[in-house]
Amino acid sequence: MARLLVQLKLRLLQNALRSSTPAKVSFVTSCFFAVVVAVAAFVALALLHGSATSVDLTTVIFTAFAFGWLILPIFAFGLDSTLDPATLQLYPVRTRSLAVGLLCASFTGAWPVANVIGLLGVTVGLASGPLGEVVAVLAVVLQVLFCITLARLVTTTMARLLRSRRGRDLAAFLIVPIFALYEFFAQVVPRLAAAGKLHASSFAGFDSWMRWLPPGLAAHAILDASTGHASTALLRLAILAAVIVILGALWIRSLGRALVTADTSTQSSRVHGAALPFARWGTLGAVAARFWIYQRREPASLVYWAITAVIMAVASASAIFGKQHHPAVLLTGAVFGAAFVGYFHANTVGQTGPPFIYEAMALTGRRELRSYFWGQDIALSVIALPLLVAVSLGLSAAAGRWEYGFLAAAVAVAGTGAALGISNILTATLAFPMATRAGSPLRQAAPGYTAYGLGGVLANLATVAITAIPVIVAAVLAGAHPPVVWYPVLLCCAAAYGFALVYAGVLLAAIAAAPKLPELCQVALASQL
Numbered sequence: 001m002a003r004l005l006v007q008l009k010l011r012l013l014q015n016a017l018r019s020s021t022p023a024k025v026s027f028v029t030s031c032f033f034a035v036v037v038a039v040a041a042f043v044a045l046a047l048l049h050g051s052a053t054s055v056d057l058t059t060v061i062f063t064a065f066a067f068g069w070l071i072l073p074i075f076a077f078g079l080d081s082t083l084d085p086a087t088l089q090l091y092p093v094r095t096r097s098l099a100v101g102l103l104c105a106s107f108t109g110a111w112p113v114a115n116v117i118g119l120l121g122v123t124v125g126l127a128s129g130p131l132g133e134v135v136a137v138l139a140v141v142l143q144v145l146f147c148i149t150l151a152r153l154v155t156t157t158m159a160r161l162l163r164s165r166r167g168r169d170l171a172a173f174l175i176v177p178i179f180a181l182y183e184f185f186a187q188v189v190p191r192l193a194a195a196g197k198l199h200a201s202s203f204a205g206f207d208s209w210m211r212w213l214p215p216g217l218a219a220h221a222i223l224d225a226s227t228g229h230a231s232t233a234l235l236r237l238a239i240l241a242a243v244i245v246i247l248g249a250l251w252i253r254s255l256g257r258a259l260v261t262a263d264t265s266t267q268s269s270r271v272h273g274a275a276l277p278f279a280r281w282g283t284l285g286a287v288a289a290r291f292w293i294y295q296r297r298e299p300a301s302l303v304y305w306a307i308t309a310v311i312m313a314v315a316s317a318s319a320i321f322g323k324q325h326h327p328a329v330l331l332t333g334a335v336f337g338a339a340f341v342g343y344f345h346a347n348t349v350g351q352t353g354p355p356f357i358y359e360a361m362a363l364t365g366r367r368e369l370r371s372y373f374w375g376q377d378i379a380l381s382v383i384a385l386p387l388l389v390a391v392s393l394g395l396s397a398a399a400g401r402w403e404y405g406f407l408a409a410a411v412a413v414a415g416t417g418a419a420l421g422i423s424n425i426l427t428a429t430l431a432f433p434m435a436t437r438a439g440s441p442l443r444q445a446a447p448g449y450t451a452y453g454l455g456g457v458l459a460n461l462a463t464v465a466i467t468a469i470p471v472i473v474a475a476v477l478a479g480a481h482p483p484v485v486w487y488p489v490l491l492c493c494a495a496a497y498g499f500a501l502v503y504a505g506v507l508l509a510a511i512a513a514a515p516k517l518p519e520l521c522q523v524a525l526a527s528q529l
Helices: 002-016 021-046 054-078 095-106 110-119 129-157 165-194 214-226 230-260 279-297 299-315 317-321 327-343 348-352 356-360 366-398 403-429 450-467 469-478 483-526
Strands: none
Touching: 002 095, 021 054, 021 110, 054 110, 054 129, 054 214, 095 129, 095 230, 110 129, 129 214, 129 230, 214 230, 279 299, 279 366, 299 327, 299 366, 327 366, 327 403, 327 450, 348 356, 348 403, 348 483, 356 483, 366 403, 366 483, 403 450, 403 469, 403 483, 450 469, 469 483
């Protein structure tokens, strides 16, 4: 059984090179990144040779690989059919034989090999002596086996959930912490390293509790073998092997239930009819209600709002971690937050897709188009304004200069008006089709329209930055006056200015969209959601 499933996995890899061009590009790209990860991990672990914190950093790297195997298969569930036990329900195969075969097949591919090669860097960086080298190889094999078994247990247990709408929602929400961690490492870590606050000794004692986790057991087993404590090293490896056996037993049990349980994840749920709120106010109320409901119920919308808050925090990171808490940094974060509010909603037609055709039936003139744009702006501003103001105040409090939060909030309020105005204009003039790819919970630009998305980012950033200049100047001047007198006035003036910008954007968007409704309907039909 193991040999058969390994051959099937190899055949799937071969077929990926013979299928469509996007599949070939995806396969080659995946292999390329696997090679990069393997080389980078091997070099990083090898450079730890002679370091006082080598075991601590090795534990951290091993744990990072384990978390990667825990989270990433959830995203790949829709792409890799071998992760779904439902594909094997009709085969008369014993569960234990099937589990062994699936485990062997999981070791087949670029990423498992890359993990083994990359983690073998411990043979240079941490292990020493013949016994240490042997234990290092065994520890790496057990570490990768632990990662794969853990990943299989999670995907098999959550298979019915991941196949459903809730599973796609979960995959969407996982993007937020991953994006936050990426921005943290890309922005904060290099600054701390350049300032001399982050170095190898900073991780000393980091594994005081992580050493008892399976990745820590593998790392410390190598250290124990290298320092002559062979019995302790073997005991750690035995504990790690016992954990793998327990996870394997749980996986086999979960796999057995999945193979004999009927799949009800695709059954439709009962829909309760209810009146659309605000519909009594005509087109404006109906559109505002529709956008408000989707902002609450659509996971992608919630992810967009969370990413906006993360971007504001990252842009203002130097005001929190830096030595000089200059208000300009917080104002920059407010500009970025407002700009991305506009960017994430600058292509309403493409994001709505074919259902926009039904909405277009009611948009018979400029008046209705103005109501359409006003409705979505009202729904978005109800969320955007409190969110940006709260994040601005929170960041200023974290920086220890709470008064700067009112200045950033004024810029965010005016910038939100400019962002919503330009997003309306971009929706009317530069709408483009969107597509949902398998395995990705978020909508992306359709093939050939990637430049449109980049243009939307630049247009929103430029518009918000330019239109926010008067408020920024007023905010800087107000910084020298008592907050009780000037800050409320500044906020009110920024709100009025932002309202004027939204009003101008709605008028221009309605004028531009009126003669282009047929083209906008074609864009909506071309979206594959």
